[in-house]
Amino acid sequence: MHPSLLALIALSGVPPPTPAAALPAAVRYALIIGNNAAGPGQTPLRYAERDARAVADVLEGLGDYPPDHVDVLASPDLEQVRAALDAAAVTLAERAEHGEQTVFTFYYSGHARSDALDFGEDLLPLGELRARLLALPSAVTLVVLDACRSGAFGRAKGAAQVEDFSVNSVRRLDARGMAVLASSSAGELSQESEALEGSFFTHHLIVALRGAADGNHDGRVALGEAYQYAYHQTLLSTARTEIGRQHVTFETRLAGQGDLPLTAPGAGLAHLELSADLEGDVMVSTDGPGRPVVVAELHKAPGQAARIAVPPGLYRGLVRQGDRLGECAVEVVRGAVARLGPDDCAYTEVTAGAAKGVEPGFSWSEGWMVEAAVGLQTNRDSDYTDRLEAFGYNEQVDFGVGEVTHFSLSGGKRVHPHLSVLLNLRTLDRRSFELDDRALDDPRSFDLQSYGAALMVRSDVDFFNHVLGAYAQVGGGAVLAFDRLEDESGRTEWGYLLVGGVGLQSMPWRHLGLFAEADYLVAPALSNRLGDTHDHGGTGLFLGLRGVL
Amino acid sequence: MKTLTKTPTGGRRLARLVLLISPLALLGNTCSEPINQDPYFEKWCGPVPCDWEVDEGSVARVATWHAGDDGLALLGDRASISQLTDRQTRCLDIDLLTDIDPDSTVLLELDFQDDGTAEYSQPIDGHDWKRLEFRITPPTWYETVRIRVRKLSGGRAILARIRVGSTGGCEAEPLALLERRPGARCEAAAQCASGVCGPTEVGLCSETPELVGCDATELTSCARTVGPASECWLIATEDRCE
Numbered sequence: 050m051h052p053s054l055l056a057l058i059a060l061s062g063v064p065p066p067t068p069a070a071a072l073p074a075a076v077r078y079a080l081i082i083g084n085n086a087a088g089p090g091q092t093p094l095r096y097a098e099r100d101a102r103a104v105a106d107v108l109e110g111l112g113d114y115p116p117d118h119v120d121v122l123a124s125p126d127l128e129q130v131r132a133a134l135d136a137a138a139v140t141l142a143e144r145a146e147h148g149e150q151t152v153f154t155f156y157y158s159g160h161a162r163s164d165a166l167d168f169g170e171d172l173l174p175l176g177e178l179r180a181r182l183l184a185l186p187s188a189v190t191l192v193v194l195d196a197c198r199s200g201a202f203g204r205a206k207g208a209a210q211v212e213d214f215s216v217n218s219v220r221r222l223d224a225r226g227m228a229v230l231a232s233s234s235a236g237e238l239s240q241e242s243e244a245l246e247g248s249f250f251t252h253h254l255i256v257a258l259r260g261a262a263d264g265n266h267d268g269r270v271a272l273g274e275a276y277q278y279a280y281h282q283t284l285l286s287t288a289r290t291e292i293g294r295q296h297v298t299f300e301t302r303l304a305g306q307g308d309l310p311l312t313a314p315g316a317g318l319a320h321l322e323l324s325a326d327l328e329g330d331v332m333v334s335t336d337g338p339g340r341p342v343v344v345a346e347l348h349k350a351p352g353q354a355a356r357i358a359v360p361p362g363l364y365r366g367l368v369r370q371g372d373r374l375g376e377c378a379v380e381v382v383r384g385a386v387a388r389l390g391p392d393d394c395a396y397t398e399v400t401a402g403a404a405k406g407v408e409p410g411f412s413w414s415e416g417w418m419v420e421a422a423v424g425l426q427t428n429r430d431s432d433y434t435d436r437l438e439a440f441g442y443n444e445q446v447d448f449g450v451g452e453v454t455h456f457s458l459s460g461g462k463r464v465h466p467h468l469s470v471l472l473n474l475r476t477l478d479r480r481s482f483e484l485d486d487r488a489l490d491d492p493r494s495f496d497l498q499s500y501g502a503a504l505m506v507r508s509d510v511d512f513f514n515h516v517l518g519a520y521a522q523v524g525g526g527a528v529l530a531f532d533r534l535e536d537e538s539g540r541t542e543w544g545y546l547l548v549g550g551v552g553l554q555s556m557p558w559r560h561l562g563l564f565a566e567a568d569y570l571v572a573p574a575l576s577n578r579l580g581d582t583h584d585h586g587g588t589g590l591f592l593g594l595r596g597v598l
Numbered sequence: 599m600k601t602l603t604k605t606p607t608g609g610r611r612l613a614r615l616v617l618l619i620s621p622l623a624l625l626g627n628t629c630s631e632p633i634n635q636d637p638y639f640e641k642w643c644g645p646v647p648c649d650w651e652v653d654e655g656s657v658a659r660v661a662t663w664h665a666g667d668d669g670l671a672l673l674g675d676r677a678s679i680s681q682l683t684d685r686q687t688r689c690l691d692i693d694l695l696t697d698i699d700p701d702s703t704v705l706l707e708l709d710f711q712d713d714g715t716a717e718y719s720q721p722i723d724g725h726d727w728k729r730l731e732f733r734i735t736p737p738t739w740y741e742t743v744r745i746r747v748r749k750l751s752g753g754r755a756i757l758a759r760i761r762v763g764s765t766g767g768c769e770a771e772p773l774a775l776l777e778r779r780p781g782a783r784c785e786a787a788a789q790c791a792s793g794v795c796g797p798t799e800v801g802l803c804s805e806t807p808e809l810v811g812c813d814a815t816e817l818t819s820c821a822r823t824v825g826p827a828s829e830c831w832l833i834a835t836e837d838r839c840e
Contacts, residue, residue, distance in 0.1 A: 436727070437663075439695065439727060439729050440662070440667065440695065440758065440759075441695075486632070486761070487631065487632055488636075488638070489638065534664050535666065537666045577663045577664060578661055578664060579663050581663075
């Protein structure tokens with residue numbers, strides 16, 4: 050839903066909630082952060098700030114958060130975040146002194162590393178964030194992280210046990226403590242969607258809070274319900290992307306009975322209900338300023354209706370059922386429930402090319418990498434070199450570059466948490482032969498040299514938070530080989546290159562690391578007139594530096 | 599010994615590096631001393647190699663393993679090339695690199711004294727650039743030798759290398775060379791055209807039977823003092839024996 054539409058709910062006088070839809074009496078505060086900014090080596094996000102505003106809107110509209118209790122920060126720097134957390138601590142402490150129970154929600158959408166949130170060049174360690182949040186004198190602290198590897202929040206160093214929480218007495222809330230919803234598991238990437246114009250997780254969380262997650266139809270969406278809905282819908286959505294599945298994680302340290310209600314969509318201004326017999330992937334949109342806005346995208350299972358609170362207006366639905374695509378329209382009016390069912394849709398066959406492909410808007414958690422390595426490589430004898438020897442050419446060894454010492458240069462990008470693609474350039478072979486016979490006026494020399502370029506796919510695993518890792522890689526490419534007999538102009542030939550290798554890596558610094566790699570190469574290129582082809586490959590051992598931009 | 603050091607094929611490169619930097623590798627080239635000209639067919643005078651004679655048929659300049667490394671093709675059903683050298687040795691090392699059709703007949707011949715009679719004839723079966731090496735003990739005496747490669751049938755016959763070197767270590771009996779002229783070294787009377795080999799200690803072919811009665815002591819002394827047997831013969835016959 051567009052933020053302005055949600056804001057409309059909050060500002061236009063929501064009808065008094067029914068007793069069933071009432072939220073527990075508490076004073077609610079929220080710090081909502083959307084950070085599109087990219088740190089070194091990261092791609093700027095497109096929709097983090099937009100997601101933050103949408104979350105703020107739904108909390109204000111359906112979650113009983115007064116607008117002046119919701120602090121929204123758009124791409125702040127680290128000091129602004131710390132200042133906002135300090136201010137929240139002061140406010141909550143004042144409320145606690147007056148004996149009021151408070152609920153504090155911290156939401157972050159943006160880049161993150163395995164152990165910190167990114168704020169441009171600065172990092173907010175998860176350990177510090179967790180310590181600050183634990184120190185808040187709120188009855189309940191809800192932490193929502195929509196960031197890569199955010200599932201690692203619970204394992205941040207310095208995490209205190211739930212028993213250590215210092216909270217005021219909670220008499221009107223059934224729960225107290227901290228709960229954490231994270232958009233992905235540790236090691237996973239969180240993805241944005243071009244179609245949704247937001248992140249998958251935040252989109253599904255918002256739809257959940259609007260009522261789609263209200264499984265018991267009590268007019269309220271509790272924390273557990275929101276998690277269940279967001280988990281399944283995010284998993285379904287991201288399973289179709291190139292990056293792959295994204296598992297929402299839920300860590301609760303809530304003491305007490307009952308689930309924590311988050312929103313009361315039953316008290317919404319108007320409702321759109323997807324009927325029980327509607328089945329398929331459903332996308333609901335409405336007109337925003339100048340263009341359509343996706344209100345909800347979800348996988349609708351048959352048998353149970355899904356109702357969400359929306360502003361009045363005209364809504365369109367796209368229902369995908371296998372090869373069928375249904376187009377529907379329904380008008381939602383104030384104070385009523387508009388139902389959308391299969392009979393409201395006109396179905397057409399979907400052409401193969403219309404299948405939804407890769408979501409182009411995701412963000413990669415790590416950027417470009419550059420590697421430079423030097424090493425030793427055994428040069429391979431071949432029919433070609435045997436023929437040279439038969440014709441009297443003996444190899445001259447000088448231990449020079451390409452002879453025994455080799456260089457390798459790579460550049461690439463991580464495309465998946467455990468997968469990178471690199472372009473590798475390397476010296477392959479440089480050998481000198483000489484026919485030295487007293488029967489000749491002068492010795493006759495023959496030289497060959499070659500270089501390789503290969504596109505590599507590398508799969509890696511990290512241990513101990515980048516301190517040590519291992520990887521395996523395979524690739525293919527081309528060999529460019531030259532030869533020269535005496536002073537005559539030489540020949541140039543192309544061949545193919547196959548390479549495979551394993552390595553150990555360590556990234557003790559943020560932008561710089563080390564690696565050791567063993568390679569095996571096959572690189573046939575350069576044939577003589579008798580049909581013998583030289584293999585410029587061999588087995589190599591390299592040591593190198595890696596820079597992550 | 600073979601001219602060109604054979605490096606290990608398919609061997610371990612690192613092992614070769616160790617070998618190359620070992621003290622033994624610093625002793626230098628062990629090549630035999632070449633005694634023929636242009637063994638690699640480098641020098642061409644028009645369509646024929648400058649240092650070789652085309653005795654029969656025709657030849658052509660052809661590329662071998664590389665366009666810049668030439669060889670010589672013996673064309674047609676019969677063709678022959680040869681080269682005469684006057685450098686003598688006690689052990690001939692002949693190194694050939696050839697590509698000869700298995701159905702083709704090609705001979706390597708050595709004609710000592712260039713009298714038209716080959717004292718040594720060996721079929722060459724070096725197809726697909728097979729390297730052949732022969733070590734031949736020449737006659738105890740000769741002044742010249744003509745090295746000849748003769749093709750006697752059709753088919754492909756390409757020569758990349760005919761290297762004749764002087765080396766040591768020949769253990770075979772020397773080739774027989776008969777009809778030696780007077781003054782030539784001999785071990786038996788049958789080797790001499792005159793049928794006379796003497797006096798006993800020097801062993802020179804004699805033109806006349808009277809020479810047998812020369813003063814053996816003087817001839818021996820002469821030979822040791824003056825040098826080559828042929829010169830000694832002249833001195834002996836002119837200054838001492840008459």
